[in-house]
Amino acid sequence: MNLAPHTVADAVLAHWGHDPHALVQVLRETQAHTHWLSRPLLTHIAQALHLPLAHVEGVATFYRFFHTHPVGHTRVLFSDHITDRMLGSEALLHRLCQRLGVAPGQPDARGRFSVDRTSCTGLCDQGPALLVNHHQVVTRLDATRVDALADLMLAEVPVSDWPADWFKVVNRVHRADALLSGVAADAPSLPSVLAREPQALIDEVARAGLRGRGGAGFSTAFKWQACHDAAGPLRCVVCNADEGEPGTFKDRALLSDHADAVFDGMTIAARAIGAQQGWLYLRGEYRYLLPHLQATLERRRADGLLGRNVAGVMGGLDGSSGFDFDIGIHLGAGAYVCGEESALIESLEGKRGMPRIRPPYPVESGYLGRPTVVNNVETFCAVAHIARRGADWWASLGTASSTGTSIHSVSGDCERPGLYEYPLGTPISRILADCGAHQPQAVQVSGPSGTCVPASDFGRRIAFDDVPSAGGFTVLNRTRDLFEVARHFARFFAHESCGLCTPCRVGTHLVVRRLDKLAHERGAGRGSAFDLERLRELNTLLHSGAHCGLGASACNPLRDTLAHFGQAYAQRTGAAQFEPEFNLDAELSVARRATGRNDPGAHLHTEPLP
Ligand SMILES: Cc1cc2nc3c(=O)[nH]c(=O)nc-3n(C[C@H](O)[C@H](O)[C@H](O)COP(=O)(O)O)c2cc1C
Ligand code: SF4
Known part of the structure; x- marks a missing residue:
């Protein structure tokens, strides 16, 4: 039955207790039924949550998975990582568009379907892949599968009736060590781990030398200690499962095959820092993992490992009351920058995912101003093992400065x-x-x-x-052209920049424009040594002037390929003289029309004036 959009929104709002911090979830779940978010619908949601419409619209337009204009009822997004392209995703996208009679990004006239691209969906080991309605994924695409897909879409067969085999995500583990082998059956139970004093748990993680697996490599124990010592009665633990870095899918595997270890790690962290609330921030592209993760949480609640008085441990901050801790799941909506921990917290609070100005750091003031620990999925998984097998065991793996x-x-x-x-x-x-x-x-x-x-x-x-x-x-x-790899990544960063700071918002696009100028399809040899110089300057500018890690690392592919694969650039920078990437005289035609002039003085001269 098709319910009116407002009725759908009311049910979703009631489910989330009209909590304005749940705005991203409210929009996501409403749109799952209404396909897109019209202005009247956003106005209705804003009124129900007592939020300004500008705020709600700002959120709805920030995340790529929200649509504020009509889209097809069946929305297909091709994963657009270089590995998808290496496996022929572009040809398959155009094949599907041709069969459906649509252009990429445009719904068909009857609003039945639309086809577009999205950043890497974390399925590079079984691509090319695509995302359907921001919910299911179809893996291992080829021409046969795309043709069958087109037939189903043209016949308007519901996604639930598509072949189940298409949605299969397989985790192929070729080499397992401590984490992927799982927690041993005879390992100490979680309740016995939680019975230890919070400081003992922090000290164990410190002695193990564990450093975060989310990118920055920060000491986990140092972070926990700072949060433990921060003022305030309420604390929060957040598991960063945004895994938006193209080419990365190890958290996907841990969440699907070792979710209990991840939740154990979060619970141990909560006990260590005195947290009551936990969040798993799950990237929107992993929506298909939600039922499995929710079922795991339900089972853990039934087993007394979550909720009130967890495992019978006395764990209140004063040590006299029970240890109360539960975990909720927050789904992202297609924004790479939300993997940055302070942007992630903004998103958790129902806002646009823009990195915060720091200090204060999340360990002092994070989710709703509470001291908050944010760790990666793999980091929590490692904690679950360290707490059971001990710091010495973990430190014996790896090297002295990089343990485990x-x-x-x-x-x-x-x-x-x-x-x-x-x-x-x-x-x-x-x-x-x-x-x-x-x-x-x-x-x-x-x-x-x-x-x-x-x-x-x-x-x-x-x-x-x-x-x-x-x-x-x-x-x-x-056979791979490293210049094209760097150009593809440059487009990714320009697309994902949140726009908060100018060096990143503008700089990432300037990099793309200059690389486009050098690219063959726009005319080989148009580039010169001057272009390379400008690219190097942009690298320096972004590295030093960007507010967060996205902008600071946006030129890394350019930096590395320039340093090691200079010939890929040299063949595109043969022009002796600099040539602008656009025709300045043509750009001035609007000004000439406005002023009614077309005389020689109103034109730029390529020849020196006499
Ligand atoms: C643009 C950007 C994206 C990020 N994406 C992720 C991510 O998907 N997962 C993650 O764990 N950390 C990500 N990080 C790093 C987090 O900000 C943070 O350092 C990390 O979650 C801390 O966990 P750890 O100490 O366990 O590594 C990202 C950072 C930046 C700047
Ligand atoms: S560096 Fe880029 S992504 Fe980070 S805050 Fe600035 S504009 Fe946003």
């Missing part, structure tokens, strides 16, 4: 894409050999914001003091 193991999401030009877990300190060459890499010329470690490692450096090791990684490992063979 880390999980790599391997994809690209290799025979066995999937998940590989190694002790930190493992050489890149070992991972390449294990995954069956084909004539690799480079590996993109840790996604576009990480490092592009050339073949001459394959002896380097994955470790915080050598090549740090947040899990991405994309193999690029000798």
Whole structure:
């Protein structure tokens, strides 16, 4: 039955208790039924939540998965990571558009469907992939599957009746170590871990030398201690499952196959810092994991591992009351920047996901102003193991400054894409050999914001003091054009910039424009040494002037490919003289029309004036 949009919104609002902090969830769940969010609908939601319409509209227009204009009832988004493209995603997208008679991004005349692109969906090991209605994913696309998809869409067959096999997401673990092997059956139980004193738990994590697996490599115990010591009665633990870094899918695997370990880690963190509230911030692209995660939380509540008086532990801050802790799930809505921890907190609070000015840091003032610990999925999983097997065991894995193991999401030009877990300190060459890499010329470690490692450096090791990684490992063979890889990543950053600060908002687009000028399709040889100089300046500007890590790392692919694959740029910068990337005289035609002039003096002269 088709309910009126306002009726749908009212039911969703009631489910979320008319909590303005749940705005992102309210919009998401309402749109799941209404397909898009009209102005009257946003006005209705704003009134119901006692929020200004401008705020609600600002949120609705910030996230890519919200639509404030009509879209097709069945919305298909092709994952647009380089590995999807390497596997032919662009040709498949155009094939589907042709079969459906639509242009990318445009719904058909009857509003039945639309086809577009989206940033990496975290399925690089089984791409090309696409997302349907921001809910299900279809993996392993090929021409046959796309044709069958077109037939179903044209016949308006509901997504629930599409072949179940299409939605299958497989986690192929090729090398398991401490984390991917799971918690041993005879390991100490969670209640026995929680019975320890909070400070003892923090000290154990400190002695293990655990550093965060989300990218920055910050000491986990240091963060917990700061939060533990911060003032205020209420605290919060947040698991960052935004996993938006293109080419990374290890958190997906942990959440689907080791969710209990992740929730154990969050509960241990809560006990250590004295938190009552936990959030799992799940990227919108992983919506299909929600039922499994919710069922796991329900089971844990039934087992007394969440809720009031968890595991019978005395855990109030004064030590005299029970330890009360529960975890909610917040779904993102397609914004890479929300992986940045302060932007993530803004999103959790129902706002646009824009990074906060720091200090104060989340450990002092995070979710709703409460001291908050934000850790990555893998970090929490590691905590679950360390708390059971001890700091010495963890510290015995890896190296002195990079303890433990880390999980790599391997994809690209290799025979066995999937998940590989190694002790930190493992050489890149070992991972390449294990995954069956084909004539690799480079590996993109840790996604576009990480490092592009050339073949001459394959002896380097994955470790915080050598090549740090947040899990991405994309193999690029000798046929790949590293300039085009860098250009693709530049477009990604320009697209994902939240626009808060000028160096990033403008600078990322200037990088794209200049790389477009150099690209073959826009005329080989139009670039000159001057263009490379400007690109280097933009790299410096973004690195030093951007407010958050997105802008600061946006030029990393450019920096690395310029340094190691200069010939890819040299062949595009053959012009002896600088040529502007646009025709300035043509740009002035509007001014000439407005002033009624077209005489020689109103034109720019390419020849020197006499
Ligand atoms: C643009 C941007 C995106 C990020 N995305 C993620 C992410 O998807 N997952 C994650 O754990 N950390 C991400 N981070 C890092 C977080 O800000 C934060 O450092 C991390 O969640 C802390 O967890 P850890 O200490 O366990 O690594 C991102 C940072 C930036 C600047
Ligand atoms: S650097 Fe970019 S993403 Fe980060 S706050 Fe500035 S504009 Fe937003």
